[in-house]
Amino acid sequence: MHDLNIIVLLCLSSFISIYPLFIWIDQGKQYSASFYNFHMAFPTILLSLLACLFQILGFSQSYEFWLWILIFLICTAFIWNREPVNPFIISLPSCYGLYLNIKWHEFFLEPSLIDHILLSLNSLGFVGSIYAGTLGHFYLNIPGLPLKFLRRSTLFYTSFLILELFMIIGIYFKQKPIYYGDAISLISFMKTFEGFFLAFALFLGTVFSLSLSFMALHIIRLKNTQAATGLLYVIGLALIMTHILYKYYALTYKVFL
Numbered sequence: 001m002h003d004l005n006i007i008v009l010l011c012l013s014s015f016i017s018i019y020p021l022f023i024w025i026d027q028g029k030q031y032s033a034s035f036y037n038f039h040m041a042f043p044t045i046l047l048s049l050l051a052c053l054f055q056i057l058g059f060s061q062s063y064e065f066w067l068w069i070l071i072f073l074i075c076t077a078f079i080w081n082r083e084p085v086n087p088f089i090i091s092l093p094s095c096y097g098l099y100l101n102i103k104w105h106e107f108f109l110e111p112s113l114i115d116h117i118l119l120s121l122n123s124l125g126f127v128g129s130i131y132a133g134t135l136g137h138f139y140l141n142i143p144g145l146p147l148k149f150l151r152r153s154t155l156f157y158t159s160f161l162i163l164e165l166f167m168i169i170g171i172y173f174k175q176k177p178i179y180y181g182d183a184i185s186l187i188s189f190m191k192t193f194e195g196f197f198l199a200f201a202l203f204l205g206t207v208f209s210l211s212l213s214f215m216a217l218h219i220i221r222l223k224n225t226q227a228a229t230g231l232l233y234v235i236g237l238a239l240i241m242t243h244i245l246y247k248y249y250a251l252t253y254k255v256f257l
Helices: 003-025 033-056 063-079 087-108 113-139 147-170 186-190 196-221 225-252
Strands: none
Touching: 003 033, 003 087, 003 113, 003 147, 003 225, 033 063, 033 087, 033 113, 063 087, 087 113, 113 147, 113 196, 113 225, 147 196, 147 225, 186 196, 196 225
């Protein structure tokens, strides 16, 4: 399978399997049924597109996509336009999705246990930022929604970014990528033409995203949800780019960040 297809598979499967789990942050007792409808339909549609793509490409395990879609459809039908919503039902597709996601990561990237932890933190930060952005969008349509929900979701994904940064500094800067047959330090690798985008991804995923996240938290305290939502969308886009680049370097150079 082409590297680009593998990156698409790993990135989207991470997003689809983790996204519904963010409902657990507050269990949304003041959310309308349309909120849950969207947060189940969104990953279901993405998964359907992913399944069609890999069916066309002749992926040998494409039946796993269709089973995952079936679980999503059953759970979505069960909660559709119902209040209150049981978060356990929303989590069921994620359980099977996480199993597939881990299996595919082990097959294509062969990560160690500590690599799995770092990959998980990266995925949680990336998916959490998108969840926070979509939640902020709902504040424009649901008047009177308490700000604590948006603040909590922003703090939640920001904590994963901070943990990821500590792991990178404490453990992963000791990696020695193979560059033209020689093992060189990670910093030296980032100075090369091939490693430039890794340095760019590291900047986007740490300094840039964390700075904007703290700014978004400050704006939320000022009760300007529209401005905070705009920042959260920018953070989400930055972390999408970071996630894609990290997967590329993990696949191509076995460098995990």
